[in-house]
Amino acid sequence: MFALQFDQLDRQAELRTNPNQLRDLAQQDSSFIVPVHRQQLFTQGDNLLWLSWSQLQNQVGTIEDKHLIYLGQINLETGTKHYFSYRLTQPDDLIQQAENAELQGLRQLFPVLSEADSYLANVATGIEHWHNTHQYCGYCGHATYSKLAGFVRQCSNSDCSKEHYPRTDAAVICAITFEDKILLGRQAQWPEHRYSVIAGFVEPGESLEQAVAREANEEAGLTVSNIQYVGSQPWPFPQSLMTGFTAESSHPEIKLKDKELEHAAWFTRSEINELKESGQLILPYKYSISRTLIEQWRKH
Numbered sequence: 001m002f003a004l005q006f007d008q009l010d011r012q013a014e015l016r017t018n019p020n021q022l023r024d025l026a027q028q029d030s031s032f033i034v035p036v037h038r039q040q041l042f043t044q045g046d047n048l049l050w051l052s053w054s055q056l057q058n059q060v061g062t063i064e065d066k067h068l069i070y071l072g073q074i075n076l077e078t079g080t081k082h083y084f085s086y087r088l089t090q091p092d093d094l095i096q097q098a099e100n101a102e103l104q105g106l107r108q109l110f111p112v113l114s115e116a117d118s119y120l121a122n123v124a125t126g127i128e129h130w131h132n133t134h135q136y137c138g139y140c141g142h143a144t145y146s147k148l149a150g151f152v153r154q155c156s157n158s159d160c161s162k163e164h165y166p167r168t169d170a171a172v173i174c175a176i177t178f179e180d181k182i183l184l185g186r187q188a189q190w191p192e193h194r195y196s197v198i199a200g201f202v203e204p205g206e207s208l209e210q211a212v213a214r215e216a217n218e219e220a221g222l223t224v225s226n227i228q229y230v231g232s233q234p235w236p237f238p239q240s241l242m243t244g245f246t247a248e249s250s251h252p253e254i255k256l257k258d259k260e261l262e263h264a265a266w267f268t269r270s271e272i273n274e275l276k277e278s279g280q281l282i283l284p285y286k287y288s289i290s291r292t293l294i295e296q297w298r299k300h
Ligand SMILES: [Zn+2]
Pocket: 137, 138, 139, 140, 141, 142, 155, 156, 157, 160, 161, 162
């Protein structure tokens, strides 16, 4: 239903406990490694730059286990392929050596990549971002190190030894309707004419539905009911899981209580069509859950 829903990646978590086996696996012809640098990936033309072990070795010299992350396997008709990512701390060498290689962010890449590559790119950049931001233990401040094929970082202080796991931030996004209208709002820093449905992060102790109700109230002063879960989408900017809902407002009065939005209003389907046509309304990015929620409502 949403983008980034590819379900053919078998993450093979049991392999993560055996670094020697993974290192052997990564060197096979059926294995591919995608270098990642600060949530950006390398492309050649419209394709992700997947490297073999020897190609990566030519680029970086020594391949270090601490930067190698096992993403999982995909079973294809032609056989099973294994996918890895590699945390690249010095991207310049690779840019200079690989012909026409460019570093690009996911927003530019999603429209051109295949379903499988979009999904793998999303996993690879998500885990890379987590490594970049968890170099130190949040309990004692000592350095952490990567283990379990990149899916755990452990504190190096023997008195602490705390294990840290990849984090995903839960967020809600909701298409709120009143009669035949949908609520769309915009933040001041967005491009001109860009509008979307409301969204926000889930706070500690809150259910997803409670977060929807709170955000509707804080951002637009609405009281909502009939909160229905629609689906979810990983949203790697930088590490969210967006959970999508629909809800109905009990009244049409809008009040921008927390000022997160600079403007919000109710739109009918025909108003959206007309404003889109004249360029006065730009809906969210095509691959986003927000756009999907809006399009599902427009089709009804
Ligand atoms: Zn520690």
